[in-house]
Amino acid sequence: MTLVRLRLPLVVAVAFILQQALLSNLQVAGAQPEILFLVVILVAMEAGPAKGAVVGFAVGLLIDLFVQTPFGLTALTLTLIGYGTGLAWEAVVDVGRWLMPAAAAVGSAGAVVLYAVLDALLGNPAALHRGLVPIVVMVGVVNGILAVPGAPVMRWALGRGARAPVPPGSAVGASRWGQGAGVSRQGVGR
């Protein structure tokens, strides 16, 4: 039980180290992947908007510690993205195989745009520059692809085993996040 709770921080830590030490050096057209955005989006899809927002805030603060952009901006962006993704995913009725990576791609690309827009609104118009286009494309595509292997990892991290995700929108789905980490809810109503 306690060990299960440590899985998510472990996944975040590994993703963070990969991002900082490896992905920051793999740049194409001035853009690099942002796998921590993907972590937040997958949490939101698996565990709902509340947990998505909390994990988004925490991951955002962690990122903010290591960058020189306005402190708290990543936290704000990822809080909104975590909540929005969780909410949107719950409203989805039919989960096709392609929908999850597509949604992860759209959510990640949206996070980049939201960040730049917020930064510009807060008085840095240079944030909306031409170089943003390859960044949006790169982050969206890479996260969409990585969402496929990422989803089972996230289910493991949240203590949900490797079974198929609960259909969103159902009564069980709606109350998934009502029980904290959702660990004890496994199998309820099935």
Next chain:
Amino acid sequence: MAISSRRPTRTRTRTRPRFTLLVLVLASITILTLWYRGAANHWLNGAKGWAADVFAPVQTAVTGAFRPVANFFEGAASYGSLKAQNAKLRQEVTALRAQSALASTYRRQAQALEAQQHLAFAGTLHQVLTDVVAGSPSNFQDTIELDKGTRAGIQVGMPAVSGTGLVGRVIAVSARTSTVLLVTDPTSAVGVRFGSHGTLALAKGQGQGRSLTVDLVDPGTRLVKGEVMVTSGGQGDLYPPGIPVGRVESASVSPGSLQENVTLKPFVNLDQLEFVSVLKWTPQRGAVP
């Protein structure tokens, strides 16, 4: 019974995430406000410096372990162009040797001139040689991480150069690491000088891997492709004078425009930096011993 007990649960689960969202958004905005007002910057910079120092050894170890992997992908992707590049580079070396001899004469002259104006010349400043340990940790800033910090005498505001040209300036420093904002970052602006009259202009970053654009060049100003622009180093400028920034890549005038559209290609290949020298000079104090 079952229905009546379910209803409150449902209301609670509907309102709870919204409340969580509200709290977290307010928390983020509070933190942002503190940052913008500079109220907690001392505390914040302390936390950031501490985080950077703690993470630095992990970063170095992991980057070192993954470097062969990264190199492999880079090499595999660009093998074809490497051969052609090699031949071209050999040619360039010959040409540059000749230019270098000529340049040393000019440098002596420039140095003498700068000394007369009581301005520090970049070539005479003390330097700290550093390793570049990582690129930017984020898409939203164009920076590099260096392996030395305040312990080596590096301070915020010091310019960073590599071989022939300007790289950027230090924007954050901890005991063992420092962060350099590259000239290509959209928030970077460098005062530059060019031509025989020393015309002044402003070179602004356009994002990673892109050329700089040069503002404030009057239409009709004669500009040759390949012309060199150097830091102007006026009063209160962010850089000392005379550091080469880049070469003019293109220049054109749109009808009705009040300035020329000039793009500047940085001298330094900012994507493949391995070593960078930090000049001991700050905008406030000038040369630092």
